[in-house]
Ligand SMILES: Nc1ncnc2c1ncn2[C@@H]1O[C@H](COP(=O)(O)OP(=O)(O)OP(=O)(O)O)[C@@H](O)[C@H]1O
């Protein structure tokens with residue numbers, strides 16, 4: 001269980017990015033985090049990932065306070081952030097230094113297979129398309145098999161078709177080890193398709209506007225989700241107007 | 245053994261036509277282009293002197309420079325001088341580059357060391373390095389030590405500045421990737437910082453090597469009984485411009501060769517780079 005209790009963040013320059021965020025994410029749940037630009041989504045993930053420290057409140061994983069990077073928590077950044085001097089396979093295996101070489105090779109190969117990049121294993125990041133780089137980043141996070149995965153708009157730079165493809169990849173990966181996922185997205189359709197619940201944030205400072213349960217079981221039929229999507233979109237619109 | 249050899253030959257054969265050949269042709273073309281101007285000038289001068297248009301006493305024609313060079317080579321003298329100069333450059337380079345990398349790494353990674361050491365180094369850097377010569381001679385005599393130290397000083401600063409600057413400007417975003425995977429400090433240095441600063445370090449080393457050749461001349465001008473710099477002084481004192489030009493030519497070739505070796509040796513480390521070099 002991943003719990004946020006009354007989490008707030010004020011940056012050194014006085015920017016109030018988050019105030020009083022409380023939410024519990026069940027084990028294996030996929031929670032979507034939607035909200036307008038600048039409402040604190042990235043900030044919240046960085047706090048949970050232990051890259052920044054909260055100004056108030058606590059984030060816990062199964063009771064353990066998360067205030068520094070934790071082996072059970074993986075993060076996919078808003079940009080791919082591949083290491084340009086490593087091949088795709090080496091990038092995916094970056095967090096597996098502690099494993100034996102054969103085990104590492106096996107896991108990396110499997111993950112690359114999963115995200116459809118097996119034949120690109122030995123290429124440099126510079127030679128891959130944006131979507132392929134993003135898939136590499138997702139594979140890099142999944143392959144370490146963390147209990148919690150934080151995904152910061154991993155699909156935002158992609159066209160609708162590639163996106164749908166990646167939704168499939170993501171759910172495929174999720175089905176293997178069932179990590180808890182917090183998925184940040186701008187796209188309410190995406191939230192409705194992928195998530196069990198969606199948290200809508202409102203900005204200045206970032207607070208929870210509303211939380212929606214998304215009833216449809218996976219794999220998801222987009223049409224069946226139309227009403228949830230509509231509801232979410234309305235809430236998102238309201239949260240954007242309600243700023244301040 | 246034989247099978248192994250055949251294998252490599254085959255592998256090479258497969259690769260060459262695909263990408264190697266056209267590229268190589270391109271490179272040859274560019275080399276020819278670069279030689280056009282100096283060769284043209286040399287040939288023009290040669291013709292002018294032979295045709296009696298110019299005397300060529302102070303500026304000897306290329307044939308005379310080359311003859312001097314081959315005489316020096318034949319007598320074995322040239323190798324003596326080249327060797328002396330190269331040993332000095334190499335020792336000074338190892339000294340200066342080694343210290344430059346070490347101290348650059350320390351000041352780049354440890355704020356305390358940076359605040360402590362960097363201002364002093366920056367102040368020392370502002371001193372024109374040749375100004376140290378009298379002091380070095382007083383302290384270290386006139387034999388090899390002051391020469392190597394002077395070259396080391398020349399190499400040190402560009403390497404130090406390049407390395408510490410490169411470390412200070414490593415992308416925070418990539419360092420965070422290391423933090424997310426909870427790399428220890430040494431692992432972070434080895435797996436993120438080192439590769440990230442490698443390109444800038446190699447550029448700094450090339451600059452340092454160039455300065456090493458610059459400073460070896462200064463060092464040898466301050467008194468030496470062998471070395472290419474000695475050939476320069478000797479040529480001036482005895483009015484042998486062809487010897488001076490022969491020494492200059494040798495300097496140029498050695499400098500270029502040393503730089504090329506550095507580039508070729510380090511190229512495999514930088515294959516991953518996404519640079520504009522090939523499209524500009
Ligand atoms: N390092 C920082 N220092 C000061 N303010 C910051 C910093 N990082 C973010 N902010 C501010 O905090 C607020 C939330 O930023 P954050 O990046 O979390 O938004 P976001 O919801 O991820 O936006 P987007 O959808 O555009 O990625 C913004 O107002 C931003 O300007």
Ligand SMILES: [Mg+2]
Pocket residue numbers: 041042043078152
């Ligand atoms: Mg963001």
